[in-house]
Every structure is written in C-alpha cells, then in structure tokens.
Amino acid sequence: MSASTPGHLRGVSGSSLDAVLSAVDASSDAGDELGTQLFGVVATLDSSPALRRVLTDPSTEDEAKRDLATSVFGKAVSASTLEVVRTAVGSRWSAGRDLTDGLETAGVVAILKGAADAGEVEALEDELFSVAGLVTSNADLRSxxxxxxxxxxxxxxxxxxILDGKAKTATVAIVRQAAHARSASFERTLQRFADLVAARRGRLLAEVRTASELGQTEHDRLAAALTARYGREVHLNVVLDPSVIGGLAVSISDDVIDGTMSSRLEAARRQLAG
Structure with missing residues (x-):
C-alpha cells in the first residue's frame, strides 16, 4: 500500500483496494471517462448510506452485491466502469466508507493512467501543483x-x-473531485491526490520554500540528497516565499525539514523567553 492512499485503508480494506486498482490497471480504456464515472458512483453512494451498507454487508453474498450494483449503475456507466464497481462491491471492506474512499482513489488512478498513456503525466503533476498554489495565494478562493x-x-x-480552457481535462477532473473534500479539506485532499500521482510513478513530491530561485546545481543537489534520504526519486516543486529568511523549508507529505533562518530565530526567541 502506498502512503498516498487513504491512511485508514489497511488490512482487509487495503487488500480490497489493491484488487480494485488492479481492475483499473487491467481496463483497456482507463482515462478521464472511467475516472469521472467512478467519481459519480462515489457521489451516489455518499448520498445513499442505505445502499452503501447493503453493498458492504459481509453477510450478503458477493454475487448478490455485484448484481445489485449492476442494477443500480449498469445503465449509467460504461462496461469498464461497471467492472471496477463490481470488483469493489464483491470485495470486503472494514467499513462502508472504505468502499467509497477506495473507489475515489481508483478514479484518480484511472485518470492518471489515461494521462500516462497520452504522455501527459508531467503536465498533470505540474498543473496540480499550480492549482494548489493558486488556492493558497487567493484568500477569497480558499475561503x-x-x-x-x-x-x-x-x-x-x-x-x-476557473480552470476551464486553462488546464488539461485530467487536471480539471481531479481538482473538481478534490473540491468535494469528502474526508479532509480541499488542500489536503488535493495534496493526497498529487502524492498518489507521484507514488504511482515510484517517486515522492517535495515542496521547497525559498526566498530566491534555486540554481540548477542547487536544485539537482537537493533532489539528490532527498532521494538518498528517502530511498526514492524525489521531484521538487519550488515555491518562492519572501517570508523565508535564508535556507530552505522542505515538506514531503507530513514530513517537514525546516532549515530556514526564520525558524532558527524563532527557536532562539522561545528559548530566551524561557
């Protein structure tokens, strides 16, 4: 299991998620349509707790749950989407919510697979990072x-x-789903999706805050040091932040490495204050 998947999907739910993602990988037409249709299934299940309970009831036969899913969604989604949904409801989940969280993750992976097939993964990563920066810097939008x-x-x-005509359809689809903020804030959800994109490529994303642009040598040296530390390729997203006084502030998922002068000054101030 990747650290970028929902943290609570462990044990039986984690194994079920692996099966669902394998179904996505096996699909011959994974892409924006499969992903957005899975997001639609998630919305339906979120709005119908009774249906979600039936589809995750361990006392109900798996085939009966698959048949129910077919009767509910069969006419509304493609055959490929229905196959992923049938795989999901025929699997075991620790909680009803795990089913929808797993299908949401599958939707992101389906869109990522389509972007990879089109050679657009780098652009997808960059656009997701740009959207996160836009929201952070715009108080009204963030509110x-x-x-x-x-x-x-x-x-x-x-x-x-806001993104119409300015970003790839894959980016728009993922950002729209993040806006639903089903289990966390928009920003945290979007970060998790971005981490998932990176993890599926076998690498980590690092946000680097600095007051001035990094030269190519500095950039490469930092990337190499972080790659050595984490044992996986690390991609740097550099943010210019005037509040950073000297040094760098690096964030990788929940891991923060703060080597800025401002943080050292603040630590010294607290120490002097007793």
Missing amino acids: ALSDTTVPGAGKADLVGS
Whole structure:
C-alpha cells in the first residue's frame, strides 16, 4: 500500500483496494471517462448510506452485491466502469466508507493512467501543483472552498469554471473531485491526490520554500540528497516565499525539514523567553 492512499485503508480494506486498482490497471480504456464515472458512483453512494451498507454487508453474498450494483449503475456507466464497481462491491471492506474512499482513489488512478498513456503525466503533476498554489495565494478562493455551507458540487463547479480552457481535462477532473473534500479539506485532499500521482510513478513530491530561485546545481543537489534520504526519486516543486529568511523549508507529505533562518530565530526567541 502506498502512503498516498487513504491512511485508514489497511488490512482487509487495503487488500480490497489493491484488487480494485488492479481492475483499473487491467481496463483497456482507463482515462478521464472511467475516472469521472467512478467519481459519480462515489457521489451516489455518499448520498445513499442505505445502499452503501447493503453493498458492504459481509453477510450478503458477493454475487448478490455485484448484481445489485449492476442494477443500480449498469445503465449509467460504461462496461469498464461497471467492472471496477463490481470488483469493489464483491470485495470486503472494514467499513462502508472504505468502499467509497477506495473507489475515489481508483478514479484518480484511472485518470492518471489515461494521462500516462497520452504522455501527459508531467503536465498533470505540474498543473496540480499550480492549482494548489493558486488556492493558497487567493484568500477569497480558499475561503469559498473551505465554506462548509456550500455543497461539494458547487465548489467543484467553481474550480471547474476557473480552470476551464486553462488546464488539461485530467487536471480539471481531479481538482473538481478534490473540491468535494469528502474526508479532509480541499488542500489536503488535493495534496493526497498529487502524492498518489507521484507514488504511482515510484517517486515522492517535495515542496521547497525559498526566498530566491534555486540554481540548477542547487536544485539537482537537493533532489539528490532527498532521494538518498528517502530511498526514492524525489521531484521538487519550488515555491518562492519572501517570508523565508535564508535556507530552505522542505515538506514531503507530513514530513517537514525546516532549515530556514526564520525558524532558527524563532527557536532562539522561545528559548530566551524561557
């Protein structure tokens, strides 16, 4: 299991997620359509707890659950999407929520697979990072996306209208799903999706904050040092941040390496304050 998948999907749910992702990998037409249709299935199951309970009830025969899924979704989705859904409901999950979280992850992976087939994964990674930076730097947009009174569909439409014609369809689809913020904030969800994209490529994403541009030699040296430390290729996303006084602040998932002068000054101030 990758660290970028939902952290609670361990044990039996983790094994089921592996089976679902294998079904996505085996699909001959994985891409935006498969991914967005899986997101639609997730929305339906989120809005119907009773249906989700039946589809994850361990006392119900697996074939009966697959047949129910076919009757509910068969006319609304493609054959490839239905096959992934049937794999999911025929698997065991520790909790009903794990089924929908697993299908959401499968949707992201399906879109990533399509981007990989089109040779657009690098662009997808870069655009997801750019969107995260846009939201962080725009207080009004950040506030709108964190407003719990606004439905997820409305937030998805908001980010969709901003990105329309400015980003690849794969990027828009993933960002729209992140806007639903099903189990975490938009920013944390988008980061998890970006980490998933990187993990499927066998590498990690590092956000590097610095007050000035890194030269190519500095960039390569830092990437090599982080790769050696984590044992996997590390891709650097560099953010220019005037508040960083000397040094660098590096974040990889939940791991933060703060070597800035400002952090050392703050630590010294706290020490002097007793």
